[in-house]
Amino acid sequence: MDDLSVSLTGPGSNTSENVDVCDTTADVDTNRDSSLSMDDDDDLAASACEICKSAITRRCAKVRRYGRLRSPDCVWNLGEEWLRGGARAGCRDCGLITSILDHFCAIGIEPWRVDLLFGVVSCGNGSPQLKINMIVSNASISLPEELRIFRSTADVPVEPQWSTIVQRSFLLQDTSSEYAFQIVSKWLHDCLQSHDRCSIYKTARLPKRILELTATTVLLRENLNRPAAYACLSHCWGEKGPALRLTSNTIDTLRSGVARAQLPETFKDAVEICDRLGIHFIWIDAMCIVQDNLKDWASTASVMADIYEGAYLTIAATASNDSNGGCFSRLRENFKDVTLGNTGLCARRNLPRFPKRPLHNDTTEWPLLERGWVFQERRLSTRVVHYARDQLFWECGSTFFSACGDQNWTVDQSFGVKNDYSNDMKFDGGDPRNGWRALITLYSKLKFTKSCDRLPALAGVVEREQRRRKDDTYVAGMWKNTLLEDLGFSQYTCYGNTPGIPSWSWACIEDSVNFTDIMYHRNATTELISIDTIPDGPSNMGKVVSASIRLKGPTFSIRAVAYLSTYLEYFLDNGVDQLANFDYNLKGTSEFYDDLDPDAELLLIVMSASIMEISGECTTLVLQRLPTGNFQRLGHGVLRYQRKDLRFLDRNTRDPALRAENMERFLALFTVREVEII
Numbered sequence: 302m303d304d305l306s307v308s309l310t311g312p313g314s315n316t317s318e319n320v321d322v323c324d325t326t327a328d329v330d331t332n333r334d335s336s337l338s339m340d341d342d343d344d345l346a347a348s349a350c351e352i353c354k355s356a357i358t359r360r361c362a363k364v365r366r367y368g369r370l371r372s373p374d375c376v377w378n379l380g381e382e383w384l385r386g387g388a389r390a391g392c393r394d395c396g397l398i399t400s401i402l403d404h405f406c407a408i409g410i411e412p413w414r415v416d417l418l419f420g421v422v423s424c425g426n427g428s429p430q431l432k433i434n435m436i437v438s439n440a441s442i443s444l445p446e447e448l449r450i451f452r453s454t455a456d457v458p459v460e461p462q463w464s465t466i467v468q469r470s471f472l473l474q475d476t477s478s479e480y481a482f483q484i485v486s487k488w489l490h491d492c493l494q495s496h497d498r499c500s501i502y503k504t505a506r507l508p509k510r511i512l513e514l515t516a517t518t519v520l521l522r523e524n525l526n527r528p529a530a531y532a533c534l535s536h537c538w539g540e541k542g543p544a545l546r547l548t549s550n551t552i553d554t555l556r557s558g559v560a561r562a563q564l565p566e567t568f569k570d571a572v573e574i575c576d577r578l579g580i581h582f583i584w585i586d587a588m589c590i591v592q593d594n595l596k597d598w599a600s601t602a603s604v605m606a607d608i609y610e611g612a613y614l615t616i617a618a619t620a621s622n623d624s625n626g627g628c629f630s631r632l633r634e635n636f637k638d639v640t641l642g643n644t645g646l647c648a649r650r651n652l653p654r655f656p657k658r659p660l661h662n663d664t665t666e667w668p669l670l671e672r673g674w675v676f677q678e679r680r681l682s683t684r685v686v687h688y689a690r691d692q693l694f695w696e697c698g699s700t701f702f703s704a705c706g707d708q709n710w711t712v713d714q715s716f717g718v719k720n721d722y723s724n725d726m727k728f729d730g731g732d733p734r735n736g737w738r739a740l741i742t743l744y745s746k747l748k749f750t751k752s753c754d755r756l757p758a759l760a761g762v763v764e765r766e767q768r769r770r771k772d773d774t775y776v777a778g779m780w781k782n783t784l785l786e787d788l789g790f791s792q793y794t795c796y797g798n799t800p801g802i803p804s805w806s807w808a809c810i811e812d813s814v815n816f817t818d819i820m821y822h823r824n825a826t827t828e829l830i831s832i833d834t835i836p837d838g839p840s841n842m843g844k845v846v847s848a849s850i851r852l853k854g855p856t857f858s859i860r861a862v863a864y865l866s867t868y869l870e871y872f873l874d875n876g877v878d879q880l881a882n883f884d885y886n887l888k889g890t891s892e893f894y895d896d897l898d899p900d901a902e903l904l905l906i907v908m909s910a911s912i913m914e915i916s917g918e919c920t921t922l923v924l925q926r927l928p929t930g931n932f933q934r935l936g937h938g939v940l941r942y943q944r945k946d947l948r949f950l951d952r953n954t955r956d957p958a959l960r961a962e963n964m965e966r967f968l969a970l971f972t973v974r975e976v977e978i979i
């Protein structure tokens with residue numbers, strides 16, 4: 302079973318100029334059912350079958366009249382026989398649906414069934430859009446995910462019941478077309494002129510190295526040290542990396558200029574984009590950082606935030622796997638408009654939606670968005686234009702736009718139901734205490750060719766974060782002032798420490814992590830005594846020779862043998878009534894358990910605790926004792942306490958004295974000690 306949705310759009314929607322010519326040559330075979338041909342004398346309202354009348358005709362009328370539907374959505378189960386019968390009897394709605402299905406679906410000989418769900422959503426400009434989700438079921442059917450119906454052109458007459466259907470919006474045919482550049486220019490202009498959040502970085506100085514564009518060459522320029530508009534390129538290096546790079550061998554060649562024709566395809570396209578937008582400089586990492594000089598690399602990485610933030614525009618080669626893929630693309634055939642017979646209407650598949658969050662899985666559509674290094678390029682860039690497959694996207698601090706208009710979002714303006722886009726990548730507001738955890742949750746999903754790059758690829762973001770956290774210290778992916786809260790990270794797959802990264806940093810896990818704030822209980826019971834670190838290079842690069850933390854708090858010693866499953870009830874020797882159970886919130890740990898000595902000494906350290914009516918609960922870190930006497934972090938857990946000697950705490954009175962007494966009894970189970978975690 303697949304979903305197919307048809308949207309009949311409301312009046313006054315998009316009538317933008319179509320500079321590129323829409324494809325109107327594809328046609329539906331309407332000869333199969335002669336009743337689809339126009340019959341001028343037909344009283345359509347009378348001939349429309351009852352279901353269609355209430356489902357489509359009347360609802361379209363309501364949309365037109367009230368701007369929205371007042372009655373709740375309803376589902377109609379329509380069979381093939383019924384629809385075809387309706388079409389034969391002269392119902393234009395049945396005819397429309399069957400002709401759409403005949404065109405877009407590989408309908409076999411088996412009968413099929415359509416479930417219709419009607420709803421009204423708001424178009425980007427606020428006008429209503431009637432959306433019809435069609436779920437077509439048939440054992441052998443293959444369906445497109447979503448379809449929308451438009452009027453082909455304003456001057457072709459349509460049946461009266463379809464008069465609310467809006468004229469088709471413009472669909473970009475080629476992202477290198479003149480119209481594509483008009484779109485980008487407009488986005489750029491609006492961002493510079495009217496976005497308060499974006500325009501403050503308008504006049505940045507050129508980075509230390511920059512490529513200057515001449516009519517036929519690109520020249521490496523150094524230390525120009527003056528304000529000028531420059532672009533940055535965000536791109537996938539691919540397995541082999543770009544054929545042309547800045548190294549100690551190529552630096553002289555690049556200084557004297559490289560012919561544009563010699564540039565890798567993606568760079569060449571980026572240079573063309575600059576030309577057509579009137580930008581004379583571009584910064585490309587591969588050609589502006591000396592690739593065989595670690596020192597140069599580290600010093601540039603530390604100013605990465607300024608380079609991306611200061612860029613007039615960041616050009617993202619979002620659909621390209623490597624530097625040979627280029628930036629531009631043409632609309633794929635199966636996304637082009639299809640004329641629906643002589644109805645005056647056309648149908649269109651929805652274009653792939655830009656992912657709201659960084660991608661974790663392999664996709665062929667958005668290779669750039671999976672790459673770890675790209676995270677800070679997107680995050681730090683003031684404005685990014687994505688050259689994606691089939692279309693363009695705009696991403697800045699104030700807006701997100703798609704050339705097709707389906708995913709438009711601004712900070713200041715609500716788009717109602719249609720505005721389901723929130724740009725997690727650009728959101729850095731709110732409490733920095735939670736912000737870092739949210740950021741790492743996104744970042745840790747991304748892919749790295751070398752896992753040792755995971756911390757360095759964040760250096761620019763760290764540098765920016767350091768400005769917000771003036772008196773804070775960054776060590777190996779963690780911040781001192783929120784270290785206790787941030788220790789509650791979990792991973793989805795098996796445990797594995799990355800060499801050189803302390804076990805108390807999320808970065809020791811080579812996979813995506815999520816966070817639980819383990820300090821959420823009202824009583825913080827553990828304190829951070831110290832962080833001891835020997836950094837390896839600049840601190841924002843995250844590398845350390847060694848790093849340890851000392852915590853002091855209530856602890857409880859146990860043996861690993863007790864933990865054979867994720868959620869195991871753990872009982873003390875003297876019974877259920879003492880420590881009731883322990884949830885070990887370390888997900889997917891089976892492989893780890895295989896390696897864990899059943900006799901290993903584990904230590905729970907209570908991070909925060911609270912007292913309920915007749916029970917206590919605390920969050921803990923789970924530590925393993927190492928032969929050296931210090932500990933490594935394994936995970937975190939929740940421990941519940943239901944000892945009978947706790948006195949009943951009335952939820953309404955919350956007697957503080959009684960609460961303190963119960964807390965004291967709870968914590969008496971533990972021994973306060975200081976531990977060193979490496």
Ligand SMILES: [Zn+2]
Pocket residue numbers: 349350351352353354387388392393394395396
């Ligand atoms: Zn009908």
Ligand SMILES: [Zn+2]
Pocket residue numbers: 491492493496498499684697698699700
């Ligand atoms: Zn903007």
